[in-house]
Amino acid sequence: MAILEVKNLKAYYDEVQILWGVNFKVEKGSLTTILGPNGAGKTTTLKAIMGLLDKVEGEIIFEGENIKNLPPYKRVERGLVLVPEGRMIFPELTVLENLEIGAYTSKARKFAKKNLEHVFELFPRLKERIHQKAGTLSGGEQQMLAIGRGIMACPKLLILDEPSLGLAPKLVLSIFEIIKKLKEEGITLLLVEQNVHLALNIADYGYILENGKIVDEGDAKKLENDPKVLEAYLGI
Ligand SMILES: Nc1ncnc2c1ncn2[C@@H]1O[C@H](COP(=O)(O)OP(=O)(O)O)[C@@H](O)[C@H]1O
Ligand SMILES: [Mg+2]
Numbered sequence: 001m002a003i004l005e006v007k008n009l010k011a012y013y014d015e016v017q018i019l020w021g022v023n024f025k026v027e028k029g030s031l032t033t034i035l036g037p038n039g040a041g042k043t044t045t046l047k048a049i050m051g052l053l054d055k056v057e058g059e060i061i062f063e064g065e066n067i068k069n070l071p072p073y074k075r076v077e078r079g080l081v082l083v084p085e086g087r088m089i090f091p092e093l094t095v096l097e098n099l100e101i102g103a104y105t106s107k108a109r110k111f112a113k114k115n116l117e118h119v120f121e122l123f124p125r126l127k128e129r130i131h132q133k134a135g136t137l138s139g140g141e142q143q144m145l146a147i148g149r150g151i152m153a154c155p156k157l158l159i160l161d162e163p164s165l166g167l168a169p170k171l172v173l174s175i176f177e178i179i180k181k182l183k184e185e186g187i188t189l190l191l192v193e194q195n196v197h198l199a200l201n202i203a204d205y206g207y208i209l210e211n212g213k214i215v216d217e218g219d220a221k222k223l224e225n226d227p228k229v230l231e232a233y234l235g236i
Contacts, residue, residue: 002061003028003157003188004049004080009058011041011048018044019212021058026157031179031189033199033220035229036209042192043085045209046161050082051075063156077105079156085165087146091135095126098134098145102152111154119148122178140171147178158182159190164198176202200224 004026011019018041026032036042048056051072060068067075089098099119103112120127123144129137134145143163150158160179164172172195180202183189193199200206200220208216208229216228223229 001028002026003063004190005059005061006045006049007059007061009045009048009056009060011044011053011057012055013044013053017212019048022209022212022214024207024214024217026188026190027205028188029186030204031183031191031202033191033193033203033206034209035193035196035199035206037194040209041212042209043161044212046082046084046159046190046192049075049159050080073105076153077107079154080159081150081153081155081157082159083146083150083161083163085161087142089134089142089145089149091133093134094131095134095137095145096130099126099148099152102149103154105153108152108154112152115152115154119151122151122181123148140167140175143167143171143175144178147175151182155187157188157190159192161192162194163191164193164195172198196229197224 002025006022006024009019009022010017022045034042047053049060051070056068059066062078062080099116103109103115125141126144126148134142137145147163163175167175176198179189179191191199191203200223203220206217206220206223207214216226218226
């Protein structure tokens with residue numbers, strides 16, 4: 001069963017159309033990835049899903065209901081949680097304070113203690129730095145914090161916007177390990193990436209977004225050998 005189904009999604013900044021009828025699904029318990037080059041409209045798609053854009057058309061079906069007209073906080077309350085591109089942590093607040101901010105819905109507050117333990121189990125480095133100001137963390141640690149804050153919100157679908165962006169190769173691998181672990185724990189994930197190989201390696205299903213349109217889709221293993229994907233990303 002699909003937890004999220006996006007149908008004919010169109011989005012605009014002022015009069016400029018960015019998305020041209022995007023369709024995709026995320027099956028419950030799956031790790032689905034949306035791949036595409038810079039400027040393809042990946043972040044715009046995620047912002048539209050979260051209700052962060054002024055002009056959006058189409059349907060956003062979450063757990064069987066069209067949520068297109070719900071305000072962002074109601075979507076978060078339902079379990080739709082975005083870890084944004086560029087982390088967006090609060091640099092002057094401590095690690096703990098940043099995590100607590102993630103638990104702002106009433107359900108999340110109820111589960112805050114349990115979720116915090118879960119975050120520290122996944123990211124022992126954050127536990128060691130619990131009272132450190134977030135702005136003094138390394139890039140990789142800030143990404144862990146951003147994912148941790150997402151977990152604090154009790155996600156039914158956790159959406160990650162380019163978690164590997166700007167990280168050294170070794171840290172990229174450890175972030176992907178964590179994403180794999182979250183999947184194994186049964187969290188449904190939507191992963192947006194430019195890192196095609198790593199994303200397809202851990203994903204079940206993938207979509208290719210180009211110029212605001214889905215141009216290809218398929219099982220991750222199949223997409224990895226797809227001539228269109230090879231051509232677009234490897235110049236073969
Ligand atoms: N706030 C904005 N105002 C106007 N245009 C924007 C804005 N944000 C993004 N865009 C444009 O929308 C297109 C898609 O951007 P984006 O969704 O960020 O792509 P991606 O995440 O795939 O790199 C780009 O051409 C970008 O310049
Ligand atoms: Mg982006």
